[in-house]
Amino acid sequence: MNYSKPIPEITLLTEPFWEGLRSKELRMQACSQCSVLRFIPKEVCPDCSSVDYVWQQVSGLGMVYSYTTIHGGVGPAFRDDLPFVTVIVELDEGPRVMSHLINCLPDAVEIGMRVSVVFEDATEELTLYKFEPHDAGR
Amino acid sequence: MTEQGKLSDRTAGSVYAESVLGALADAGLGVKDIDGIIGTGPEGAGIAGDFSDNFGVTLRFQAQTGVGASSSSSGIGIAAMAIERGYADVVIIPTASGGAIRPGSRTGGGPTPSSFEHIWGSNPAAVYAMAARRHMYEYGTTPAQLAEVAVAARKHATLNPASVMGERGLISVEDVLESRMIADPLHLYDCCLVNAGGGAIVMTTMERAQDLRTTPIVLMGWGEGFTFHDIMTAPSMTSFGGVVAATTAFAHAGISRDDIDVAGISDHFSINVLIELEDAGFCGKGEGGDFIAGGAIQLGGRLPVNTDGGFLSNSHGGGCGLYTVVELVRQLRGEAGERQVENCNLAYAHGTGGTFQGQYAAIFGRR
Numbered sequence: 001m002n003y004s005k006p007i008p009e010i011t012l013l014t015e016p017f018w019e020g021l022r023s024k025e026l027r028m029q030a031c032s033q034c035s036v037l038r039f040i041p042k043e044v045c046p047d048c049s050s051v052d053y054v055w056q057q058v059s060g061l062g063m064v065y066s067y068t069t070i071h072g073g074v075g076p077a078f079r080d081d082l083p084f085v086t087v088i089v090e091l092d093e094g095p096r097v098m099s100h101l102i103n104c105l106p107d108a109v110e111i112g113m114r115v116s117v118v119f120e121d122a123t124e125e126l127t128l129y130k131f132e133p134h135d136a137g138r
Numbered sequence: 139m140t141e142q143g144k145l146s147d148r149t150a151g152s153v154y155a156e157s158v159l160g161a162l163a164d165a166g167l168g169v170k171d172i173d174g175i176i177g178t179g180p181e182g183a184g185i186a187g188d189f190s191d192n193f194g195v196t197l198r199f200q201a202q203t204g205v206g207a208s209s210s211s212s213g214i215g216i217a218a219m220a221i222e223r224g225y226a227d228v229v230i231i232p233t234a235s236g237g238a239i240r241p242g243s244r245t246g247g248g249p250t251p252s253s254f255e256h257i258w259g260s261n262p263a264a265v266y267a268m269a270a271r272r273h274m275y276e277y278g279t280t281p282a283q284l285a286e287v288a289v290a291a292r293k294h295a296t297l298n299p300a301s302v303m304g305e306r307g308l309i310s311v312e313d314v315l316e317s318r319m320i321a322d323p324l325h326l327y328d329c330c331l332v333n334a335g336g337g338a339i340v341m342t343t344m345e346r347a348q349d350l351r352t353t354p355i356v357l358m359g360w361g362e363g364f365t366f367h368d369i370m371t372a373p374s375m376t377s378f379g380g381v382v383a384a385t386t387a388f389a390h391a392g393i394s395r396d397d398i399d400v401a402g403i404s405d406h407f408s409i410n411v412l413i414e415l416e417d418a419g420f421c422g423k424g425e426g427g428d429f430i431a432g433g434a435i436q437l438g439g440r441l442p443v444n445t446d447g448g449f450l451s452n453s454h455g456g457g458c459g460l461y462t463v464v465e466l467v468r469q470l471r472g473e474a475g476e477r478q479v480e481n482c483n484l485a486y487a488h489g490t491g492g493t494f495q496g497q498y499a500a501i502f503g504r505r
Contacts, residue, residue: 008253040254040368066275066375068267069322070259073329078259086264086321088370096370098255106322111275128257 003122005077014041016055021127024119028095030056039095060117061134062091069106085109089131103132139464142302142335142453145236153336153456154234155192161338166351167228172340174199174226176213177233177457189230199226205362205498206491207449208404208459209233210339212498215360217341227342233457234336251493252368262406263329265369265493267321270409272375274323277424279412281323283431285314287408287443288327288450290436295447297437297477302333303451314408327450328408335455337464344505353471358393358484359501361386367495376424379497380417380488387499388419393484395420398501400469400479401441402462404490405448411435414488415443418499437477445469445477459489463500470504 010018020027028037033050037058044051067087074082085101087109101109102118114134122128140156162168175189175197186200199220205212210233217229251260273279292309295301309327317326347354363379363386366372388394395418403414412426420441421429429435435443446452446465453461466485468474474482487500 005259006253006256008257010253014253038371040252040370046371066268066272068264068271068324069319070264071319071322073261073263073320074259081259086258086260086268088268088375098258098260098370100258111271 065090139337145334148236150236153236157336157338174229177210205496208489208491210457211459232338235456263321266407279427283427284408291450295451301447301452330449359387359391383499384418391501
């Protein structure tokens with residue numbers, strides 16, 4: 001597959017996240033001590049400072065916390081996609097996630113709109129997580 | 139400050155040298171007087187050894203800060219501490235960029251986005267736009283209110299002969315709203331310049347400063363604030379570390395917001411000024427749009443902000459937060475020419491770096 005956009009740096013810490021995506025699962029770290037979920041991956045729980053955690057699948061459902069339609073000022077890899085919508089989604093489980101909103105006209109986006117995760121294979125090794133309006137797939 | 143602009147025929151090193159030598163000449167000091175340095179070197183080179191190489195001096199103090207575009211200017215607090223404790227007598231804080239500047243090139247030594255932002259082609263405009271959008275949602279702020287920031291900056295730039303955009307003339311709220319959309323709701327004129335340039339700050343003890351050729355300006359208060367690194371983990375998208383930075387700075391200075399005659403606030407994007415005015419306590423949270431409306435932050439308004447034209451219309455070259463300090467010092471010295479604020483005694487600086495991660499506040503006064 002020919003994927004020309006930036007590829008994530010996958011580390012020992014973040015590998016389970018990317019591995020989950022390959023099996024169409026959105027996973028986050030859950031603190032073993034206080035159960036709080038966190039994203040992006042961190043070694044320490046920001047709520048209780050515990051270093052113990054497990055990876056837990058989340059629903060992939062949430063709402064648009066904020067968004068912007070990008071019209072320019074991007075690198076060559078994204079130019080063909082203009083305009084596109086970058087979002088920060090607040091998942092039902094709490095953490096916020098930056099991504100792209102797809103299957104939605106830019107004018108139709110609004111804060112608070114329900115969205116759900118969509119998995120997109122970028123390469124054989126890399127699956128990405130994007131979001132679409134929650135009713136889009138029905 | 140050096141000339142600001144494309145400077146495509148100059149190396150960053152030459153702009154850097156001009157910054158250092160120009161600031162020293164202004165202060166009436168020589169390179170051999172310097173024994174401390176803070177900030178970042180040309181194009182991110184190591185600072186202390188590089189400075190020794192270039193100017194043939196021995197340094198006994200150095201510090202590097204990671205506050206993005208405000209890396210140089212936030213260093214004034216550290217310089218003050220080092221000078222007070224006797225670890226240095228004269229500290230220089232230079233910044234410079236030159237040559238071919240690429241959009242997105244880094245000169246500040248600041249926060250870098252993680253893979254979780256990078257893969258989406260996210261850039262500062264996108265993050266600032268999402269903060270603006272959230273501010274509009276939470277508080278009813280409008281694009282026209284944001285545009286007031288750019289209008290004020292341009293007006294000030296027209297009174298600043300050294301500014302990059304001054305000669306283009308005034309712009310109106312309508313001009314901003316009709317300019318090309320970059321990252322909705324931010325239009326082209328809501329976004330800072332991309333240019334090169336340099337400048338430097340020299341700091342020393344009051345005892346020594348009072349014998350120098352220029353009017354000494356006192357750093358009365360200073361503070362920093364950090365609440366997150368990745369915008370996804372920020373506790374809020376409309377209020378950041380500026381709250382704690384300003385609270386600390388005002389507590390140290392022992393003055394109130396009403397005492398401030400002029401302010402300089404990082405304006406990488408118009409939304410910064412609105413958010414930082416709120417976070418610094420010049421108005422309540424969510425009241426920034428009303429606060430800046432009707433020319434209130436223009437010269438002659440209730441609080442002139444970015445009287446040099448800011449990053450939007452003066453310069454966004456090098457660690458540009460430094461120019462904010464330079465302008466406030468000029469205002470306090472009474473050297474601001476056509477854009478001079480009358481009876482200017484107390485000034486407030488608020489710098490942000492990265493995408494709101496790094497924040498510092500400082501208060502300056504005449505002796």
